[in-house]
Amino acid sequence: MSFIETYEKELAFQADRRRATVEFIKIVSDLWYDKAIELVLFRNQLIDRNVSQILNLHEYAGEFVGKPISIFDSVEIAQAIKTLDLPPAKLDIGKLTYEFQLDDQKHSNAMAFVAQKLKHASKFESIKPKDVVLYGFGRIGRLVARELMTRTGSGNQLRLRAIVTRGKIDQTVLEKRASLLRNDSVHGEFSGNVIADAKNNALIINGTTVKIISANNPEDIDYTAYGINNALVIDNTGVFRDKEALNRHLTSKGVDKVLLTAPGKGVPNIVHGVNHLEYDPNTVNIFSAASCTTNAITPILKAIQDKYGIESGHLETIHAYTNDQNLVDNFHSKYRRGRAAALNMVITETGAGKAVAKALPTLEGKLTSNAIRVPVPNGSLAILNLELQTETTVNAINDIIKESALVGPLVEQIKYEMSDELVSSDIVGSSAPSIFDSKATITSANGKNAILYIWYDNEYGYSHQVVRLAKHIAKVRRFTYY
Structure with missing residues (x-):
């Protein structure tokens, strides 16, 4: 085969890969927005990724497991997932694709393989969405807000309803808050839109209203007046660091759980994945996400x-x-x-x-x-x-x-x-x-x-741990396979 023929063959293969990746991106989006099923690739997020990013993640996955992970196989597995009647879930398609390659034809096709692997999903209990309030809006608060709003999907897990700050609230203040959320010198531009709504004292984030509440003390707020009930307050101010101080949040109307984004005294300090199962959210109301x-x-x-x-x-x-x-x-x-x-x-x-x-x-x-x-x-x-x-x-x-x-x-x-x-x-x-x-x-x-x-x-990595722990506390963890 000549150099020209080889080059043309390579071009054709790359075009096929990119077309398959476009199809894969559509399936990932459809599963997320239609069925609240999130696909990841060895923990790497796939939502809002472009073609080159998806292909690069497949290269990483192949190097990670020591065996090529093909986008064509991922599309086949994703199509199989889409046809199944599954509850809200988070599924590692990299792990599924790798295991399918090792299956040695024990299953007749990808559909049979995926159905077998995810057979316990139907027994998973349904989840009730949880209202979330961010108390403070600094570095961690804004990153948590980004993550919550980017992953809202159909809204069946954590729903960011309000942000509490100090000082007056007017158009200028709201515009500044919106600007800091939109643009970050370290983490870049927010992949969404943020509009300051002075009339309603709110930020409209990706088309969803998030109230901005001004308060000097946690106990001064009645969240039920904003239609917020049984909320999880994520305190990222660093002001309240022990059980007595954090308990002040629980005296507010509409709050039933508190999560501190710093080491806490007198409360469980949790590293999600290590000791989060040692404390029952049904009986414990205040948690710390450690440092x-x-x-x-x-x-x-x-x-x-x-x-x-x-x-x-x-x-x-x-x-x-x-x-x-x-x-x-x-x-x-x-x-x-x-x-x-x-x-x-x-x-x-x-x-x-x-x-x-x-x-x-x-x-x-x-x-x-x-x-x-x-x-x-x-x-x-x-x-x-x-x-x-x-x-x-x-x-x-x-x-x-x-x-x-x-x-x-x-x-x-x-x-x-x-x-x-x-x-x-x-x-x-x-x-x-x-x-x-x-x-x-x-x-x-x-x-x-x-x-x-x-x-x-x-x-950013810490903010993701905060969100993982928040989902555990709020009991909105989905069926998972990874």
Whole structure:
């Protein structure tokens, strides 16, 4: 075959792949908006992705499982899913496609295979939508709002009904709030539309009205006056951090659950995927989503602890600067945080080492920790230096983490990264709170010491953990297959 013939054949194949991807995108959208069925590809979101992004995700999936994942197979599996009568669900089509390839023709076709794999979906209990109020509208609040509104679909899970802020509300204030939601210097433009509605004190987000409520104290608000009932309040102000203070939300009319987006005192600190099932939302009303660093390291620590046992260890987190630091040198309650955040590396403390024990009690007293704030606006790195009870190797550790990222309760939490060139900007926008850098793993000669590198988007990845926990608290978790 000549070079020209080869080139023409390649062009024809690429055209076929892209046509198949267009069909795949339509099926993904139809399933989401018509049936509230969300397809993901090894935890990577597929909704609102373009053709090139979908194909790139298939390349990643193939590298991840060590076997090509074809868009043509994904279309076949997606078509089979579409024909089934399923309840609202979240399905990993990458996992289904991979398993179909390994099926060795045990099933006559994709339809029979998918029907067998999802046969328990019909027994899944129906869910009742939950009203959500964001108390505070800072970095995490706006990212959670983006995620809630982007994934609203047919509205059968979490419904963002109101945002509570301080100060007056007028057209100028609403326009500024809308602008900050539309545009983000780190995370880019919001993939939707936001309109300021001063007449109704609201933001119209993707055509849906979200009330903006001004209040100085949680107990001052009557949410039922806005048609909001039995709501989950997600407090991202950082002002109320203990059970007594957070309980003030429950004195408001129309609220029955509270979720704090920071470590909390006297309330369950949850890392979703690790210990969320230990607390019953029917009996517990206040939860904490812990910190971004705790959510990054705890899934990895659990996988290592379960396999090898951890004798002791140290956590050093290389963290992006945050809003509590000074833009230029100025007075601050903490000496070093008073220095210009974008010009200095700043040693500071982190409670993540101790906080891990709230999710993994077996690690109580075993970890020390410290932090260095560095001149990047987002994207952080946790370095775990662990003394293990059992000998291991680099390959063995990597295999354990890869398995945890592929099957089991931590698949949403751990992303197994295989890139040789990963840097902090590469992980911005990752929905996984814990991105394991497999190429950076180190073990000692005796196999008892391991140094692990875990990247995390300390804003976006953490916000996804908040939403996952919110769904658990609100009891709007769908049937899942991943």
